[in-house]
Amino acid sequence: MSFGHVVFIGLIALALGVACWFGARPGKNQVIFRSSALLTITCCYVMWAVTYLAQLNPLIAPIRSDLRVE
Template sequence: MGSFLHVVFVGIICAALGAASWFATPRGKNQVLLRSSVLLSLTCCYLMWAITYLAQLHPLIVPRRSDLRMEY
C-alpha cells in the first residue's frame, strides 16, 4: 500500500505543477502551444517515473542469484 501512496503523492505534485504552469504561461499567439507542451511533458515524465517505480517494486520475473550451488 505504501508504494501506491508514493505514486499518488507525486501525481498530485505533477498536477499542481501543471495547474501552476497553466496560469503562468505568458499571453501571446503561442500560449496554447506552450501550455500543451508543458502539460504533455509533465504527463510523460510522470508516467515514465511511475511505470519504472512500480516495475521495480513488483517485478514480473523474480531475480535469482547465480553464485549459489545447485543444491540451494
C-alpha cells in the same frame, strides 16, 4: 506505502500542471506553451510511475548465484 508515493508525486505533477496553465503569458504562442508543458509533465510522470511500479514487482525473479546445485 508504494501507492502513497505514486499519489504524492501525482499531486506534485498536478500542481506543476496547474502552475503552467495559469502561469502561461498571454500571446500568440500561449496554447503551444500550455500544450507542450502539460504533455511534458504528463509523460515524465507516467514514465516515472511505470518505472517505479515495475521495480516493486519485477517480472523476472532474480537468480541467486550463491545457491549450490545438489
